[in-house]
Amino acid sequence: MSTALHTDRYELTMLDAALRDGTAQRRCVFELFGRRLPGGRRFGVVAGTGRLLTLLRDFRFGDDELRFLRDERVVDAATLAFLEGYRFTGSITGYREGELYFPGSPLLTVEGTFAEAVILETLALSVLNHDSAVATAAARMSVAAGDRPLAEMGSRRAGEESAVAAARATYIAGFGATSNLEAGRRWGIPTMGTAAHAFTLLHDSEEDAFRAQIASLGVGTTLLIDTYDIRAGVETAVRVAGTELGGVRIDSGDLPIVAGEVRxxxxxxxxxxxxITVTSDLDEHAIAALAASPVDAYGVGTSVVTGSGTPTAGMVYKLVARQAADESWVAVAKTSTDKASKGGRKAAFRTLERGVATSELITISDGFEAVETQAQHPDARALQVALVTDGEIDAACEGPDGVVAARRHHAMVREELPVRALALSRSDPAIPTVYTDAAQPLSDS
Amino acid sequence: MSTALHTDRYELTMLDAALRDGTAQRRCVFELFGRRLPGGRRFGVVAGTGRLLTLLRDFRFGDDELRFLRDERVVDAATLAFLEGYRFTGSITGYREGELYFPGSPLLTVEGTFAEAVILETLALSVLNHDSAVATAAARMSVAAGDRPLAEMGSRRAGEESAVAAARATYIAGFGATSNLEAGRRWGIPTMGTAAHAFTLLHDSEEDAFRAQIASLGVGTTLLIDTYDIRAGVETAVRVAGTELGGVRIDSGDLPIVAGEVRxxxxxxxxxxxxITVTSDLDEHAIAALAASPVDAYGVGTSVVTGSGTPTAGMVYKLVARQAADESWVAVAKTSTDKASKGGRKAAFRTLERGVATSELITISDGFEAVETQAQHPDARALQVALVTDGEIDAACEGPDGVVAARRHHAMVREELPVRALALSRSDPAIPTVYTDAAQPLSDS
Structure with a gap:
């Protein structure tokens, strides 16, 4: 199915006007970044990159899409002809999926003609804004949970496709499993789940329900013990399953107290x-508050799929450099009022001291020739990799393999965070973003 | 494409266990409702129903889905055989799309065997929770905007498929257009859009950009005038387009002040x-604050697609009645602690006095025979309609026609709200939910 109409109409009307006056062929650099970390987050987690690359493969205008654009008079015949042959032939570099990010981090740098790059804005932002918001919330929960396993079970509180993406993002950020079967099929994420209250209520007694579940799933299963009276539920569970019962799940009540009583x-x-698994309205703060309670695992729903108060990462997609009529490069940026941004192509590095991150170092090339991506700063890590090269998508980022790589990368880079990054309260970013001019040696910055 | 794996794993493991002990064939009534209106909303708006019905048509387990479930050992061979032949043959009644709702409103009532009804939980909740949260936020903005038109332009701040659903939900709740082209194609929603800052930056001057846009879209277009200096932008716009210029868009700054200056x-x-169109970080409160400013239209992004602080409606899907072994009906409900719900099949009415809503009247049938759906209360409106009858989906609710009907219905029923419902501050629901026993005359309640 084509993804090409996941696009705001103005991208195509701009294209139409630019094809008409010839500027559509100017080479451009667009940058996807966040101006700040919303919600007082101390770090962000990049997610969605691998998903975006696959959606980019299907970003083609077929008969159906062209007919709609013609019937609605969105663009003229010349633009329809351009779109009919469209495929992205430019290049994209960006942060690895699972990487941490900070204000101004150039998460994607898209280079191509204006025509081919401008129309990717909405799709790229939709995917990265949603998935990164969820991954960032999930990482905070993962930090709060420590060694205890976390499962994502929030599909019902998110649009049906966003739910699948959310399961993927939480897994990248440290969750161990999801309840969402489609996420299991599509992305290879481990799935989990046992029973809901409806299963107990279906039966003539709680005991009947527990016997039925054990007959099907064995005594290693987790029984939901709070449909009627929790104490009676636990007693029935152990009477039916024996002392080898795998687990019990608590989905209501004042969890620190109830968990202690159940234990x-x-x-x-x-x-x-x-x-003991607990699953009732958990977020990172509730998880942290259970650290001293005898809880063995957490199931998290609503809060993680809605970004725990920050449902979108607030990233933007901006033109930062373009060729002039004489093909020289010009840095460009909106300058008015409150939304000014930095023009110019960026290269990004994370500086480290004894393995601990100290800054997000961003060099701005004033000439817009390919910038020197070798870090001149001692002990710095280059953050950008090639995702698409002259239209060729790096398949290693896609599919279940891409998810595994992103999860591994996230676990590794999270270790570099300074301790202050791990606190849950609202604050400034854990490390500063430092801009430096590529023309000058970085050691002078 | 099959939607059958948009399902939490526990629904299939419950099914597996219930098929094994025979309870899977018990007839059940599941109810989808919200316990409260999150975010201190005074009313909710139902959205997603028509979308859900179409997704229900594709809720079939094909080779791919069955292979995944077998390979992952989610269920046993008998359950796989059941799923292979699965289609929903039960009945669903529910609120019309676009209808208002309140705590406890039975938005969907799903009747069928446990086996066929239990596995719809996740998909039904995903769709209604997301779409209703967006529609509810959109309705508040529509109230705040009064007669001024509203356009939805938040696709970039929501997952790519949720963005399409959000455009649809906002249109039902009173918005006039969307930037999202896929929503235009799929749901027939009017699309709009002109140019971004990138278009101005692409050109050698703001004047060049304006000339190009007018050459393509005519002088009736809307020019974005805040890329550099707003005052100079307005002067350039009028110099290039003449005094017949259709509109200008302001996307930054202190809007009440800037709008006055631009006017x-x-x-x-x-x-x-x-x-004058304004588009910078608007929500219902910002829109209300602009009521006295010379603004002609609003474009709303992030806040509406994320439910303006309430990204999910918090609805649940609960078993409320089932047959016992002797086929008599039993009302069931979870009774422990903080999440108790009301068992029994419900019929719902909105009572009105002189055309103004006074209560959400919910009758509970104690026998669970088909309840009397004729309102006995004078001047009450029955809220439930047949959506699926013995597996037959009401096609009138689907597609673009369903959207038009829902939008029209919403506009009509919103007129019934008492004035206090239209205030934006957090409060209790605008009308109370009143439960009454169907065995007693309603006039006794």
Whole structure:
């Protein structure tokens, strides 16, 4: 299915006007970045890159798309002819999926003609804004949970396709599994789940329900024990399953108190290895508050799929450099009022001291020739990789393999964060973004 | 494409266990409702129903879906055989799309065997939770905007498919157009859009950009005048387009002040009929604050597609009644702690006095025979309609026609709201939800 109409109409009307006056063929550099970390986050997590690359493969204007644009008179015949042959032949560099980011980090740098680059704005932003917002929230929860496993179970609180993307983003950011089967099929993410209250209510008694579940899933399963009375539920669970019962799930109540009572009762009944999973309206703060409670695993729903108060990462896609009529490069930026941005092509590095991140170092090339991407700063890590080269998409970023690589990369780079980055309260970014002119040696910055 | 794996794993493991012990064939009534209106909303707007019905048509387990479930050992062979032949043959009644709702409103009532009804939980909730959250926010903005037109332009701040659904939901709730072309194609929603800052920056001067846009779109177009200096931008726009210029767009700055200055300048230049569109970080509160400013139209992005602080409607899908082994009906409900819900099949009415809504009247049938859906209360409106009857989906709710009907219905029922419902501050629901026992005459309640 074509993804080409996941596009704001103005991109095509701009294209139409630019084809008419010849500026559409000017080579351009667009940059996707966030001006700030919304929600007082101390770091952001890039997610969606691999998904975007696959959607880019399907960004073609077929008969259906062209007919719609013609019937609605969105563009003229010359533009329709251009779109009919459209495929992105430019290049994209960007942060690895799973990488951390900070204000101004050039997460994607898209180079091509104005015509081919301008029309990717909406799709690129939709994917990265959503997935990065979820991944950033998930990473904070993962930090709060420490070694205890986290499962994502929020599909019902997000649009049906965003739910699949959210499961993917949480897995990249440290969650261990999802309830969403489509995410399992499409992205290879481990799926989990046992039973809802409806299953207990379907049966004539809680005991019947537990027996049925154990007959199907074995005593290693997790029984939901709060449909009626929690204490009676635990007693019934252990009576039916024996002390080898895998786990119990609590989905309501004041969790620190209830978890303590359930643990004591399980131990009293001899079910000392039965695990406790909690799943009621958890966010990173609730998870942190349970650190001292006898909880073995967390299931997180609404809060993670909605970015825990920050449902979009607020990234923008801006023209930062273009060729003039004589093909020389010009840095460009909006200058009026509150939304000014920095023109020029950027190269980005994370500076480290003894393995701990100290800054997001961004060099701006004033000539817009290919910039020197070798870090001149001692102990810095270059953050950008080639994602698309002259139209060729790096397939290693896509599919389940891309997800595994992103998850691994995230786990690695999160280790570089300074301790202050791990606190949950609202604050400034954990490291500063430092701009430097590529014309000058970086050591002078 | 099959939608059947937009499902939480536990629905299939419950099905597996229930097929094994025979309870899967018990007839059940599931209800989709919200316990409260999150975000201190005074009313909610139902959206997504027509979309859900189309997704339900594709809720089939094909070879790909069955292979995944087999390979992952999600369910056993008997369950795979059941799923292979699955189609929903039950019935669904529910609120019309575009209808208002309140805490406890039975938005969908799904009746069928446990097996066929339980596995629709995630898909139904994903669609209604997302779309209703957006529609509810959009309706508040529409109230705040009064007669001034609103356009949705938030696609870039939502997952790419949720963006299309959001455009649809905002249109149902009173917006007039969207920037999202896919929403135009799929749902017949009017699309709009002119130019971004990138178009101005692409050109050697703002004047060149304006000339190019007018050459393509005519002088009736809307020029974006805040790339450099707003005052100079307005002067250039009128010099290039003449006083017949259709509109100018302002996307930054302190909007009440800037709009006033731009209006004065346009008038001074003779462009007295040129309209002013504002688009910078608007939500219902910012729109209300602009009521006295000379603004002609609003473009809303981030806030509406993220539900203006309430990105999900928090609806749940609960088993409320089922047959016992002897086929008698039993009302069921979770009883423990903080999430208790009301068992029993519901019929819902909006009571009105002189055309103004006074309560959400919900009758609970204690026998669970088909309830009397004729309102016994004088001047009440029955809220539920048949959406699926014995597996037959009402096609009138689907596609662009369904959207038009929902938009019309919403405009009509919004007129019934009491004045206090239209205030934007956080409060209780505008009308109370009143439960009554169907066995008793409603006039006794």
């Amino acid at each position: 004591a009762l399980l131990d009293e009944l001899g079910a000392t290895s039965t695990r | 004065a300048l346009l008038d001074e230049l003779g462009a007295t009929s040129t309209r």
